[in-house]
Amino acid sequence: MDANTGQNPPERTLTYAEDLTPEDVRALEAFLYVQLERVCDGVGETGETSFAMRSLLRLISDSAGFLRTLIAAERPNTWQRAAIVREWQRLRSTAHEFNHCDGYDHGRWWHQVRHFDARDQAAEQNRIHQAR
Structure with a gap:
């Protein structure tokens, strides 16, 4: 919490996959485990x-x-x-299904990452432009 404003600092925005940190991955993984544990508890130990x-x-x-x-x-x-990019999107899309659950923090890890970095994004835009 910011001592001057009394508010939590805004979370950083992920734009590119190069911005991901191991902590981002661990936090998303932990969130998924918590959500899935709730489901596992309801399912029990046997059955399909x-x-x-x-x-x-x-x-x-x-x-x-x-x-x-x-x-x-x-x-x-x-x-x-x-x-x-693919693995982040895979984990992100799995977590997205739990949007309605307690503990979901939409602004933290859930940003869709479509490119590794700005160079990848520019190269894709160039390919699209040339294909027209």
């Missing part, structure tokens, strides 16, 4: 739905771990850059 929930939790863990590894790359190459 329980199996599906455990599989979803593994997929989230794998996706978040892969994303953190990619973010740690000092100079990610083309496929890594594309994978960072």
